[in-house]
Amino acid sequence: MKRSVFLGTLAGAALLAGYASAATLDDVKARGVLNCGVNTGLTGFGAPDATGNYTGFDVAICKAVAAAVLGDASKVKYTPTTGETRFTALASGEVDMLARNSTWTYSRDNDLKLDFVAVNYYDGQGFMVKKDLGVASAKELDGATVCIQTGTTTELNLADFFKENNITYTPVTVADDAEAQRQYVAGACDAFTTDASGLAATRATLPDAENHIILPEIISKEPLGPVVRHGDNNWGDIVRWTFYALVAAEEMGITSANVEEVAGSTQNPEVKRLLGLEGDLGAMMGLDKDWGKRAIAASGNYGEIFAANIGESTPIGLARGLNALWTQGGLQYAPPFR
Amino acid sequence: MAYVAEAPKESFRLSMLIYDTRFRSITIQVIVLILALLFVGWLTDNTIKNLAAKDKDINFSFLWNRAGYDIDQQLIPYTNDSTHGRAAVVGLLNTLVVAFFGCILATIIGVFAGVLRLSNNWLVARIMTVYVEIFRNVPLLLWIILAFTVFSETRPEPKDYKITAPMVELVKQKMTEEGETLPPDFKVTPRMVSSYADELEAAGIEPPQTEIFFGTVAVTNRGSNIPMPLLSRPLGGFEVAGVPISFSVLAVFALLAASIFVSRKLSRRAAAIQEETGVRPVIWWKNLAIIVLPVSLLLWAMGLHWEIPGFATDEFGVSKGFNIVGGINVAHSFTALLIALSLYTGAYIAEAVRGGILAISRGQTEAAYALGLRPGKTMRLVILPQALRVIIPPLISQYLNLTKNTTLGMAISYLDLKGTLGGITLNQTGRELECMLLMMLIYLILSLIISSLMNVFNTAMKLKER
Known part of the structure; x- marks a missing residue:
């Protein structure tokens, strides 16, 4: 009897495995x-x-x-x-x-x-910086600290862009947009990078939106x-x-x-x-x-x-x-x- | 005539497996083992089937692909052209470094807090109680986030350390007014600017933040920049799998080990003399000299100097760039994680230490007092060595906890093994199962190594019984 219960369990498990892709x-x-x-x-x-x-x-x-x-x-x-x-x-x-x-x-x-x-x-990936940083192009970001959302394509594009232009950066990897925004506003990074649409959305929620600019470079296809x-x-x-x-x-x-x-x-x-x-x-x-x-x-x-x-x-x-x-x-x- | 009954013939019946106590326990063990193996087999089979249903396989070849992302804290050379495997190693080293320093700091904090909690001084004992209870009863994650927030919210931004053109102009003007003749290419240093802080403020210019410790350490809201030791005449080195190994560092360590060996020999001789004559020769300054002098000489010979962190400047002293450069940059994610982990684990170690001390009978203290030892020496020479035997086993589990808790660093973007292999690599490659399995395996091995090392130490410290 014990055996039949056990076999029954096995059969049930096999069925469950089968149902996963209905x-x-x-x-x-x-x-x-x-x-x-x-x-x-x-x-x-x-x-x-x-x-x-x-x-x-x-x-x-x-x-x-x-x-x-x-x-x-x-x-x-x-x-x-x-x-x-x-x-x-x-x-x-x-x-x-x-x-x-x-x-x-x-x-x-x-x-x-x-x-x-x-x-x-x-979309395409862009950069947002504070106006008083005095930067007009992403290529001037040599040595900057950049906030970036982890697990995204932007993370890889960023590495490629800086490599291609032969400049360096320090990444600050954050889990989501809200955290990235907090770090960026607190000044933990000079620039925030994500899809240009996301930058526009983030900028719109900042109380001093006019003090932030989105740089003209679009560095990828998104x-x-x-x-x-x-x-x-x-x-x-x-x-x-x-x-x-x-x-x-x-x-x-x-x-x-x-x-x-x-x-x-x-x-x-x-x-x-x-x-x-x-x-x-x-x-x-x-x-x-x-x-x-x-x-x-x-x-x-x-x-x-x-x-x-x-x-x-x-x-x-x-x-x-x-x-x-x-x-x-x-x-x-x-x-x-x- | 004696009648000898024939011994009943032993015959094995299947029911004996259950009813015969000689076999029952084996039967049960075999059944449980089979069930356990079947369960593991079912888990594996189910996983593979479900992966196959999603068109996925188990494949670790992604470890040799280009990673493509950057890591801010790297103890071995790493670029985004390196492989995912190397990124995992960089992460593992980040885990190890925070765990290593965390264990040391936690032990120091724990021993002090544990001993002081038993102090006769009411205030000190209460403060330690408050420390232990606060840290043990609030989740570690909150402490980590708090520590990180304190650093990143209270410290000034790097740009506040910058020396701007108006500052340079004003300083030059003031110096000229004070009767100095300045050449046209005169360069203003941060120290000159900070000595005119009042004049700057009077002119409506916010004076720059100054670096602490005589202008050598800058703590911004991004990280701490500390001076980096450099050698002008290094001994060269070689590379193993892309990891540079410097002969200079090896030489310093070898010399240090030799010095320690000699000084221990000296101490043993002193102990022998004390045994013989009852008078212990004064050797502490000899020991100090043996350890410090040769290493200092070697470092001097290799031309040790320090790279002070600071902004790059133009020819007049105006700061350029976004970040303080030079020196060693310690990210706040590391500092915050280290502080939170060691304070948290230190609280637990304090309790283990207190328990260990309380386990030693009061008679030991009284005996030591009777011999004329002062309380400090009693604790150091009599109580703690004995208490150590009780303390070490719980200490092992605290070290293991600390090492595993480093994974919480992901909350503040500390790229340890969980952040690289279990975070970015997992996300970019989509190999969840492989990354998780590999990560679990690595943490398992790490924990086993730590506990076996500590067990060796424990055996060495154990009471030797004959």
């Missing part, structure tokens, strides 16, 4: 909540507001996916992750997707077994985008096309305000397909017809999300630049919905 879509639907990995706090991109609700440019993607899959943009459980913990949280299944300014690189895509499904922000686990293509497609639905919506002039109106009046076949009035695009991904409409209604199209969280009318004040639509000289380009 389809994410089914898990999310069964759970009724989307687990989304976000930043611990980067104003504009992903940070809790005064009432504790997460808002931001990256967070809006979580909301759009939740709206598309579950039909309710509020059914998201936000898990704050640091640069160190984010990929482990995703790989272990703690979160279903990451929407947390993470740079798409070759080794992350292949070696870490992740899938970057799209680029929601084309395509930031949502990430899913490698191997579950269906789930990857859902996140990818939810994002592209937002971009396409901007191209087609569909906003959160007029989405119902457009749905009622449009004669454009592609708009009809996107909004589920024609064809069965949703079913191809295992979703219902209205997924696109709900995703757009959640926080608006790509342009609306940009303007509301990080655009020029916000304290962060980022220009669209590379992130304008391709029709306006930018790189945001949604593949056709057909």
Whole structure:
């Protein structure tokens, strides 16, 4: 009898091991909540507001996916992750997707077994310094102490940049943006380096923003985008096309305000397909017809999300630049919905 | 006729494994061993299966790849072109150096606090009690962060040490007013500037911060810059696996060891004379001379001088650059970690010392007093050597704790083994399991080495029984 109990345990364990890689879509639907990995706090991109609700440019993607899959943009459980913990949280299944300014690189895509499904922000690494330091270019930072977030691509870019320019620096490695900001403000480092968008966000939260400048050098390419686990293509497609639905919506002039109106009046076949009035695009991904409409209604199209969280009318004040639509000289380009 | 009953034939039945006390304990042990092995096997198998399900394998080849990141405190040469393996070694050395100095400091603090806690002086004993209780009852992490915050928030920024052009102008002007003729390429030194601090303040210029210890040590909010010993006539050296080994340092240590050997011989001779005649010859100054003189001579011959830290300056004495350069830069993460670890562990060692002393019977003290020994000597020569036998075993575990607690340095960005191998390398390569296993193995080996060394010491100190 003892033996059978033991064998039973073994068999159970083997089954458990097998269950680990079930389809994410089914898990999310069964759970009724989307687990989304976000930043611990980067104003504009992903940070809790005064009432504790997460808002931001990256967070809006979580909301759009939740709206598309579950039909309710509020059914998201936000898990704050640091640069160190984010990929482990995703790989272990703690979160279903990451929407947390993470740079798409070759080794992350292949070696870490992740899938970057799209680029929601084309960024580059920059430096912020205090104005009274009297520095106008990153190349003048010879011998400076630089605050840097550990576990990031910026850490490696920084080493490369200083090496390439034959200058030296002292690194101060910190775990997250908040700590980096504290050290930078306290003067523990001369310069703070991270993605230029992150610098703008950090600068916006400083009480004396006018005393800090972002140096003109952009020393790297940082395509930031949502990430899913490698191997579950269906789930990857859902996140990818939810994002592209937002971009396409901007191209087609569909906003959160007029989405119902457009749905009622449009004669454009592609708009009809996107909004589920024609064809069965949703079913191809295992979703219902209205997924696109709900995703757009959640926080608006790509342009609306940009303007509301990080655009020029916000304290962060980022220009669209590379992130304008391709029709306006930018790189945001949604593949056709057909 | 006597009837001899035939002895019952021994036959082994399976049930005897359970019901026969001769076999039962072995049976149970075998079953538990099998279960334990099966559990380990299942864990390994499950790990490999789950890794395979995520398309991952166990592979340590990343240790030979380029690391690509920089480490601020490095005891052996390291650049971002070095491998992840070398970064791990740099981290390990950082762990070892803080653990080594931490153990020494904690022992000193602990012995003093432990002895003083038993002092007859009410105030001293209470102060030590307060110290022990405060440090034992607040988490170590908080002490580490507190120590770091105190340094980084209270000390001035490096730029406050800078000498600016207006300062140089004013100092020159004042000196000219005082009737000195200055050549056009006259260079103003930090000392001149600080001697005109009042005049600077009167002119509305904040005078620069001055370095402490006669202008040799600067403590900024980033780190402490201390003078670095340099040799103008070094003896050369060689490299082992990229680690430079200097003959000069080896020579100094060899000479020091020889001196100590000679001085011990002298002490033994003194003890023999005391045994014979009852009078101990005065030898302390001879010992001191034997240890200090040869090494000083050697250092002088090699041309020892000190590199004083300070800002780089232009030809007029105006500071340039962002940081104080030259000398040895000790980051505050190291200092704070060292202070917090040694004060925290020192509190525990103090308790071990106090327990050890209390374990020695009162009769020993009274006997020593009866022989005419003063309290200080009684403690040093009679009580502590005996107490040591009781103190050493708990001391071993405190040393182990201190070594393992160095991993908390990650809270203040101290790049020890946990910071390099278990932090940045793990993040950049995504090899969580490999890094964790390797790190656990290294800490295990480290702890075993420390405890075996201390066990050797313990055996040497143990009461020799015949």
